[in-house]
Amino acid sequence: MAQHDEAVLPQEHRTTTVEQGRFCVARCTCGWRGPARRARSLARTDAEGHTGEG
Template sequence: MWQQRPAEPAPDDHRTTTVEQGRFCAARCSCGWRGPARRARSRARSDAAEHATALRTDGASGTAPPDGLG
């Protein structure tokens, strides 16, 4: 059976994920942004969500404001 390949993400499409680094977890984005290493996965996921929200409200600048400044 023929399967359709998923569509390529748009250049301005930001896809976030979390990456395990030993005891730490960090958020990453397809735009190259990297969040700080966190001990709590939930906080890394929050960093990723804040990055995506900042891009929607900031006009897709490609970077989120540093912690505490957004």
């Protein structure tokens, strides 16, 4: 049986913001979801905090 030496890459987090009525929510490809915010800038800040950017 052959042994495979494959590097396991960490899951890349890609965040987006989604409008839901008067609110905006940050979401990630990993399944994470931030709280509903009235300000888009706060939703973006939540997303940056999740990915470790900023």
